[in-house]
Amino acid sequence: MARGDAEFVEFARAASARLVHAAFLMTGDHHQAEDAAQTALARTYASWSRVHDDDAYGYARRTLVNHLVDGWRRPMREYPTDEVPEQRRGDVADEVATRRWLVTILGALSPRERAIVVLRYYFDLPEAQVARELAVSVGTVKSTSSRALEKLRTAAPRTTDEEARR
Amino acid sequence: MNEWERLRHAMRATERPDAVLDLATVMREGRRLRTRRRVAGAGAATLAAGIAAVVVLVAVDASGSGGTAPTERPPPVAVAPPSVGVSPTSPEPTPPPTVARDVPPPKALGQVIDSGVRYGTDQRVYYLVRVSVPGAPKVTVGLAAGRRSPNGYLTTDLLVNDVEGADRSAGFHQIGYDERSSTTPVPTFGYFVGPAQRIIGTVDGQQVDARLARWSFDKNVVIFWFDPAELAPGKRLDGIIARDASGRRL
Incomplete structure (x- = not known):
């Protein structure tokens, strides 16, 4: 394996879990998320000679987000409980409940709001960078975040009520 | 916990x-894409050369002078600059480090960062390596302080x-502190995740700015170290803070 290929494999192993999860947060669909992450990594690999010494992760993240934004038409889907991994990591019931809450909350947001929320609060990017990566203004990031927060506030109690009724 | 914190x-x-992910498929697709781009690039260049040739012929017919074919090139590579000091503020507790020693020569993930500190011809360098911690599946990388010899050999x-x-x-x-385990003292180092533009340590009431560089694989990871002339290796920090570009504490 060429040196560049070995470096890419190391990079992809380090980055794939976060890319897949980010894509899941933006789509609500695991299969679509894996496809999107795979596409982003393939495009990163295609440009590896010029990105590997710069910001490979940033490049893969931008590619992922652009790919999803370009193809967004599907609604969020509920994540089925039986797809939870077999291995035990902490309290699985808690994780399933958190995941269900998360999917419901994110499902109430528009694709652009989801993208902004994920870039801002999952990747911890500053507002200016979120604006650059989505090719929108900082004001749009702020106002969209604010709208998303309102939706979060209204969706969260309803979710809690539904959990309580079960 | 507010809504954003809960969501985060x-x-x-x-x-x-x-x-x-299936990395073999990823690389196969990537190679295919790269080939398609090259073919498209070559086609575009041929087409451009053809157009240029027509233009040249017309120009020669008209005035007797020639022209050249256009070329394209990717954007340049960036390297993170060192930090610049402004005014420091209050300290906060430093977490205890987990340190492993006598690690065999590792494979660096991404670019190896030259700190500028020298030991003869050897450079003090920092680099991320893959680690596996039982019971902590979300810990996959660690930060190494090592030396790079002129032939490129890394010693952790x-x-x-x-x-x-x-x-x-x-x-x-x-945060890694020198433990006198090496013949060369290791300047205090560590990493911060977030948009830090400045990292300030406090020791004995004095504030010391760290040098910063970003990890080539993930620019959100800010690697920092303290110049041994400003903070003696092994000397424990009383506190450390990070600030963003606008001076806001992170």
Whole structure:
């Protein structure tokens, strides 16, 4: 394996879990998320000679987000409980409940709001960078975040009520 | 915990570190894409050369002068600059480090960072390496302080990594202090995840600016170290803070 290929494999192993999860947060669909992450990594690999010494992760993240934004038409889907991994990591019931809450909350947001929320609060990017990566203004990031927060506030109690009724 | 914090926590808590993609397929697709781009690039260049030739012929007919074919090139590579000092503020506790020693020559993930500190012809360098911590599946990388000889050979002096949580969670992670385990003292070092533009340590009431560089694989990871002339290796920090570009404490 060429040196560049070995470096890419190391990079992809380090980055794939976060890319897949980010894509899941933006789509609500695991299969679509894996496809999107795979596409982003393939495009990163295609440009590896010029990105590997710069910001490979940033490049893969931008590619992922652009790919999803370009193809967004599907609604969020509920994540089925039986797809939870077999291995035990902490309290699985808690994780399933958190995941269900998360999917419901994110499902109430528009694709652009989801993208902004994920870039801002999952990747911890500053507002200016979120604006650059989505090719929108900082004001749009702020106002969209604010709208998303309102939706979060209204969706969260309803979710809690539904959990309580079960 | 407010709504954003709850959401941030939920997004991280549901991350699946075991997500594995088919890298062979990824690389096959990547190669195919690269080939397509080259073919498209060559086609465009041929077409451009053809157009240029027509233009040249017309120009020669008209005035007797020639022209050249256009070319394209990718954007340049960036390297992170060192930090610049402004005014410091209050300290906060430094987390205890987890240190592993006598680690065999590792494979660096991404670019090796030259600190500018020299030991004869050897350079003090920092680099991320892959680690595996039982019971902490979200810890996959650690930060090594090593030396690079003129022939490029890396010798690891200290390796620090998280032992719980996630190695990419926002904020400071483990800090490495010299433990006199090497013939060369190791300047205090560590990493911060987030948009830090400045990192300031406090020791004995004095504030010391760290040097910064970003990890080539993930620019959100800010690697820092303290100049040994400003902070003696092994000297424990009383506190450390990070500030963003606008001076806001992170």
